[in-house]
Amino acid sequence: MKTKKSFNPVCPIPIAKYPQILLAHGGGGKLMHRLIEDMFVPAFENSLLGARHDGAVFDVCGARLAFTTDSYVVKPLFFPGGDIGSLAVFGTVNDLAMCGARPVYLSAGFILEEGLETEKLWRIVQSMRCAAEKAQIEFVTGDTKVVDRGKGDEIFINTAGIGIIDHELTIAPSSVQAGDAILLSGDLGRHGIAIMAAREGLEFESEIESDCAPLASTVLELIYEGIEIHCLRDLTCGGLASALVEIAETRGLQINIEESAIDVREDVRGACEILGFDPLYLANEGRFICFVPNAHASRALQIMKSSLFDSEPKQIGEVSDSKTADVILKSRIGANRIVDMFTGEQLPRIC
């Protein structure tokens, strides 16, 4: 049996630097990464947590299950293409899908602020009902709490999910191999910019909608068609860049990608240019990356193309055999640069 390291109660994060939590600690970038690695993981350390994936995968009496949780604090509550309710369903369902699991049951915990309009709550709950149907899951348990006015910002939702894994693949960063093709399911940045637009009152020629969508059926189709998936990752907080950097670091292999293969719609790009955002770091709620053996890449892309709605999957790069564990991007003009994890938050409370 593995002996745990002795738990040292001294805070490992330099207190002089961060005596208080900053918004950036929830941003999906380096600060959040540090908070998780330096405070949460050592406190709760075990091998399942060590896998550092979107969900935990384990055996229970012969059944292989995936288990995940996510909390939703998005502002504004309603945005083009979705709301906090649909996000709370699809986000958690997608985390299960990223483990290669078929999502079955979700729980929902509501933290409501005194004074929240009941009609708003009703709209959110109805949206969750529709999303649950679309994602083919059922809500089987939940909880409701109410906090004083001024202490809760209308509504926060936590959903936890359980999925069944009925195949033999181990889908995790540890399965990634040198030579694997990296496939991206569609264009980047729509969710991040849709939230920004709703929050800041930005005007668009034609409204940008969040790409919020369930991904499980596409993933399962890939698996059932015999694609040997090594790793999956959805591209929420921190975007494509953070996902790639995490996987490269966890696996210890270099990742090479090409900027010209990564699609960003012109209106999203326009928003990024004037707001100073980098689309590689924007949050997406209906996009994922997929690591497969090179020989499976074109078949996988075909399946994804026919299964996905309103997105164009492409191969954006490959895993190299170099052990430097960097993510190298070949820019549009042909020179290379390193892609790093974002330091803070580009946009707070995006999911």
Next chain:
Amino acid sequence: MKYIDEYRDADAAKKFTVAIHKITSKNWTLMEVCGGQTHAIVKFGIDELLPEKITLVHGPGCPVCVTPLELIDKAIQIASKPNVIFCSFGDMLRVPGSQKDLLMVKASGGDVRIVYSPLDAVKIAIDNPDKEIVFFAVGFETTAPANAMAVRQARALGIKNFSILVSHVLVLPAIEAVLSSPECRVQAFLAAGHVCAVMGFAEYFPIAAKYRVPIVVTGFEPLDILQGIYMCVKQLEEGRFEVENQYARAVRKDGNLPARNLVDEVFRIVPRKWRGVGEIPESGLGLTENYMDFDAEKRFEVSEYTAEEPAECISGLVLQGIKKPNECAAFGMRCTPENPFGATMVSNEGACAAYYRYRRHLSKIQTAEGIGV
């Protein structure tokens, strides 16, 4: 996107690169002044494409980076006051003062807001008549017209609860300071295109003549920078030292006259301290007598105290192009974007931050060489 995508064309970039290689016969050191250009160079990997004989050094073109420590501390003092809404461009929020940064003030309950334009701050002042709104007016000449107009509009609308904390710096005195330094190794300049869109480039002629350096007004897209470099190197190889305008689609010789006129009305030239460099006379802007009631330093009681930079920080040498970020002992190890020693590591356009984000493996190579591996 028009006027952006075509200047990122891979084939055209290759042609310019080949042309630069063909005409370079000697070692040359070029400096780009503007942080936006530094960022573009590192982001697109332009310096990787150049022949080894050409060295690009990065100048003090990041107004965020050169804002003195004392002014950051004053900003923090003002932002910490209970009745103040402190507005700033995003990249100022994580610049370290002597104890903390503006983001920490926000985390402690201060009302610190990111705005995209000084006019947003004016609007906040209109919407919050019982609060004091302060805008952190940081920038080069490019931003001065915007800040001047914010003040002008505030006056026209009779807004009394709006003021600005001025940290404007001027590019020309900085270029002269770099050129007159005995350690200067810069032989040609890529002048900042957007500064010149406002100021024009007539003032560069006497500098080019006095110091015998080619100066090419350059834009910000990869093709602009490559063409600017090509034009500099061509001049150097031919022994010329003229002022040329690569960015002619946006820059005229006299710049933008309405903008310059309003800047002259609202601001006057003052001495300014540049973080890491020291005081450069006549290198900054302050409000004129007529607009002094909008000066946040006058409006709020903020104590003057000098602050010390961490001893290891070589921001100053980096800003003058004398050292490169990865030549700093602390770079990438003790000094990182999450734990920055100086502003050049914090600002998105700071040379150290650009190097860290895109090039940090070089520091690992250097370290390995340093220990004889």
Next chain:
Amino acid sequence: MCLAVPGKIISIAGDDPIFRNGRVNFGGIVKIVNLSYVPEAKIGDYILVHVGFGLSVVDEAEAKKVFEYLREMGELEELKEVSI
């Protein structure tokens, strides 16, 4: 800090010169931009916008010259090769 982005003017409003503004389209996103510093700008023009202000009207003829320059360089190279 010197981020200035080109956008197309789609409408203009305001008589007072210091409050003159327009809706400018940047590849699909539309923002209100102060046009006081580009009084000559008209609907359909592209302007360079920095922190909510138009700073300069993009000169279409000059914009093409970067590519003419490239073409001329290419022709010069061909001439050199021919004469060798």
